[in-house]
Amino acid sequence: MPDQASEIDWDDFRFVLAIVRSGTVSAAAKQLGVDHTTVIRRVDRLERQLSAKLFDRRKTGYQLTESGHRVATSAEAMESTIVANQDLIGGSKAHLTGTVRIGAPDGFGTHFLAPRLVKFADLYPDLDIQLVATARLFSLSKREADIAISLALPKEGHIVGRKLVDYSLGLYAAPAYLARAPEIKSRDDLPAHRFVGYIEELLYTPELDYLPQVSPKIAARFRSGNLIAQYNATLAGFGIAVLPRFMAAGQPGLQPILPDSVSILRNFWLLMHADSKDLARIRAVAEYIYATVERERALFNPP
Structure with a gap:
C-alpha cells in the first residue's frame, strides 16, 4: 500500500518518464533543468510512497522493473491528459519529450x-x-x-x-531512354520496351504488383525490392517504370507515358x-x- 504519511506529488511522475526516455539520471536532469540529485530524490520519494521499486540501479543505467513499467504507462497516460487539456483550454503547444x-x-x-x-x-x-x-x-x-x-x-x-x-501512379521513363527506344502510341507498343519493377517473390504486399495491371505481356528486366532504386534506375535511362506521381510528377528527368490511358490508384x-x-x-x-x-x-x- 502507498505510504499514507504524505500525499503523492504527481509531479514526481515526470521524473520517472524523463529517466525512461533519456536512459540515464544525468540526461534526465538536463532535460528537466535540475541537478541529478533532485532526480534521484524525487524518484526515491515516489518509490517510498508507492511501496514499490521502480528501477533497478545498474552500471549501465536505470532499468524499469515490472512495477516501473506499470507506473511509466500510467505516467504517460497522465501526461497525455494534461497535454490535451492544455491544448483545449489554452491553445498553446505542449512540451513533449x-x-x-x-x-x-x-x-x-x-x-x-x-x-x-x-x-x-x-x-x-x-x-x-x-x-x-x-x-x-x-x-x-x-x-x-x-x-x-x-x-x-x-x-x-x-x-x-x-x-x-489516395495516390495515383503512372508510367515514366527518362527522355534519354525514349529517344533511343521505339515510339509508344498505345499499350500495344509497351511489350517492345524494357521495364523496371519489383522482385515478385519479395513483394511484401500485393498492392505493389503493378505491371500485370498495365499489360500481361510485359515483364521487368531490372528489378528491385526498393522503390528508390527503381526510381534512380529509371532516371538513369534503364527503361520504363510504374512510379507514384507524387515522386515523378514535375521531375525534369522523367517523362510521363500514356498518362491518359495508364493510371493506377492506391x-x-x-x-x-x-x-x-x-x-x-x-x-x-x-x-x-x-x-x-x-x-x-x-x-x-x-x-
Whole structure:
C-alpha cells in the first residue's frame, strides 16, 4: 500500500518518464533543468510512497522493473491528459519529450515525409523522431513502430486505421531512354520496351504488383525490392517504370507515358495501436502527418 504519511506529488511522475526516455539520471536532469540529485530524490520519494521499486540501479543505467513499467504507462497516460487539456483550454503547444517511431514505405517515407518533418521538429524540439523508411510491413503489436503508413488496413489485430490519402501512379521513363527506344502510341507498343519493377517473390504486399495491371505481356528486366532504386534506375535511362506521381510528377528527368490511358490508384493508411494512439507524443506526430498530407493532397493525385 502507498505510504499514507504524505500525499503523492504527481509531479514526481515526470521524473520517472524523463529517466525512461533519456536512459540515464544525468540526461534526465538536463532535460528537466535540475541537478541529478533532485532526480534521484524525487524518484526515491515516489518509490517510498508507492511501496514499490521502480528501477533497478545498474552500471549501465536505470532499468524499469515490472512495477516501473506499470507506473511509466500510467505516467504517460497522465501526461497525455494534461497535454490535451492544455491544448483545449489554452491553445498553446505542449512540451513533449520521448521518442516516436514512424514506419513508412520507402517512397513515401524518403521522398515525401522525411523533408517535411523539419517543421515538426521545430515545434517540438525535445521530441525524438525515428523514421524507418523501407519496403516492409510493420508490427504495431510488437512495437516495431508507433505509427505505420500502410497500403492496406490490417485484417486483424488491435489496430486503429484511418485513410491518409489516395495516390495515383503512372508510367515514366527518362527522355534519354525514349529517344533511343521505339515510339509508344498505345499499350500495344509497351511489350517492345524494357521495364523496371519489383522482385515478385519479395513483394511484401500485393498492392505493389503493378505491371500485370498495365499489360500481361510485359515483364521487368531490372528489378528491385526498393522503390528508390527503381526510381534512380529509371532516371538513369534503364527503361520504363510504374512510379507514384507524387515522386515523378514535375521531375525534369522523367517523362510521363500514356498518362491518359495508364493510371493506377492506391491508398495510404495511417495506423496506430489502439493502446497507444492517445499518447500525446504519438497523437501529435499523427496529427502533423494528417495535416501535412491534407495541405499537399494535389501532389498525390494531380490532374
